[in-house]
Amino acid sequence: MKRGFIGHGQWVPGNQVVLLENGEEFYPRLYECIEKAQREVVIETFILFEDEVGKELHKVLMAAAKRGVRVDVLLDGFGSPDLSVDFLRSLMDAGVKLRVFDPGKRLLGQRLNMIRRMHRKIVVIDGERAFVGGINFSHDHLRSFGPMAKQDYTVELTGPIVSQIHRFVIHAIALGAKGPSWFRRRLRATEPADIQEAGSAEVMFVTRDNRRHTDDIERHYRAAIRSARKRIVIANAYFFPGYRLIKELRRAARRGVDVRLILQGEPDMPIVKTAASLLYHHLLHAGVKIYEYCERPLHGKVALVDDVWSTVGSSNLDPLSLSLNLEANVIVRDREFNEVLWNNLSGLMDDKCQVIEAEQLSTEWSGWRLVRSFFVFHFLRYYPRWAGWLPRHAPRLQPPEAQWPQLTRTDAQSQPTITEHA
Template sequence: MSGYATDTQAAARRWTEGNRVALLENGEQFFPRVFEAIREARREVIVETFILFEDKVGEQLHAALRAAAARGVKVDLMIDGFGSPSLSPGFIGGLTSAGVQVRVFDPGRPFFGQRLNVLRRMHRKIVVIDSALAFVGGINYSADHLLDFGPKAKQDYAVELAGPIVSEIHRFVLQAIAIGGKGPGWYRRRLKATAQDNIAPAGEAAVQFVTRDNRRHTNDIERHYLAAIRSARRRIVIANAYFFPGYRMIKEMRRAARRGVDVRLILQGEPDMPIVKVAASLLYHHLLHAGVRIYEYCERPLHGKVALADDQWSTVGSSNLDPLSLSLNLEANVIVRDRSFNQTLWERLDALMRNNCKRVQASDLGEWSAWRLVRSFFVFHLLRWYPSWVGWLPRHAPQVKPLDTPVPQDAGATRTDAA
């Protein structure tokens, strides 16, 4: 069976019909909706996030979770030990004393002020409320997702979901809690107590919830991207913060452009980490000469992980198109099949390209040189083989640590902005 057939079959499975999907852009749209949903919760709130900072956004989440727990709602919060390293004992204690179950994915102590547990992170951003409403995307709980943060405020996206797909997302987050120490018996009881057996349709969108892990679903998100690129006939738009994808994806983008598809990339022009732009720019020659259009978002750091193909397929989630997200981290995206949502996402991205981006031209890159050819050769083969050799990187079994008392922190630990 060809790789194309396999990818197409994988992408054709598990569509859940009858959902409502709303695009949320930046913290200004995302945070009010999440905090409102938590305030209205009656039975259960589950939050997974890579980054939670003790700033004005983190304090608002803190207050909302405490209030929910105080009125008898079961509240579970999962944070990542690398992404959320410096929460104070008072902040954590305020949650646990109110009855919030706080868990840390793979906590690790800094070594001489440096956090070394960078591999295989829990990078998902998910909220589930009463098994009836869910949020999935790339937005963390930190003030740098708000415009008033200043020039370093991030451009990002998430979705709000209602309908039958929420049952699938709910089962997934409950399983994550169970694997973290609660066990299968707890999982069955919790699911039975909270799941709604027949969630009524809430809209017209077909949705798939797609995750990446280091066990059974090592390349699911990448396969969906590949299937969409291969089947596109009119347009492909990918906006991604950390762009250094595998060889296959580069090859399929070039093929799509050469067969007449309007392929556009929106990448960072003002990156939060300079190496991000350096890595992506190594690929510019190969993509531009195949007809791919590249736009650098120059307003502020781009943090989005979204894409669309033709007039129905779209994706929003936590997965970057780089080695960490595609081969190491735990990620979650939703794939949406809906013309209205696709059109909304296209309008937002089109406005971004027209108003806030600089289009990169081949003439901007300079002439080919012997050094550029040599460098290009090695970069391309690195891309081709990294999915194989990345498996040799340390494969420790990350632990999920429940917090009855705060995890001790090293004052020298620094925050991360790569999310």
């Protein structure tokens, strides 16, 4: 069954969705697929480090490019600032097309381009297979990194939804490059002739940007929470959502839904736990159950509602992801996938989490902290508004020389400057 472009935020039937947990499952599977690529590999990532994971990706991408596969890599200028000239030059010499989202220069050693980041983590191979999730290309997504290795998830997708994801990433790197005709030629040249149904899952690809889709991911979360009748489980690394989402969680718990949050107990940044804990009083006293994941830092951005609805992606539930960054999630309607995710999260809650009790807060929280929590909670009503006051420059995709001037040379391949498409 051949499909053309399907509009943003529409359910697409006939897909297979496979959950990949942590780098141990994601990286080997991705490298295997890249090694089998015949036409094209497109990667968008927030972080690419020049460590053992980055070097392995470097090797498989160079091999693919040298055998004639078109390889496009989009990096975020803030998330991937410290790659060496040799690392980048060897990719470019092999034929890999590199672009940087909003490159920024340092001032006194500090990076200033901190807001409105390209936070998506997407890979599309031959227009037939896609990976979407929260895992970056860095050693800290492997257990061998040590106690601070991150717990995270990605999904592998096959089926008609890949056509939509494919066109999205091509649009991200191509819009404005050589005009609409070039864009259409690129799509015709890279889109597979036929995308067959691969499974029974209905999938929606949802993105967040600073123009047309400013709150799409949050709206889908809220709609799913409102529809819940049995259970809600949200595992999210950076939890400080808007007032409306918190209100929906409290309402769901009060009408008898089993609402569970899995949050960081051993955070990679202490402020993450401090911020989330300011909301505990309001959530617990409405009946929401809170689990702090204590084995290592939680980096996942996943959720499930009842027995069918699930989501996996790059979007945290905090002001950066919900109001500033470019994000991408997939939402899945499929009982089998929901059960797989439920079993995984149940294992975390049963074996690796500490349950936070309301009685605990009553004895530990001072009167001042309760007052502070009250004001923080109501402050959340307004953060989408004040987030709009922050600088609204239009981030640009630029060639790697804009981030690493040392790459400039007279025979360097010219790559176009592209304005943010989303």
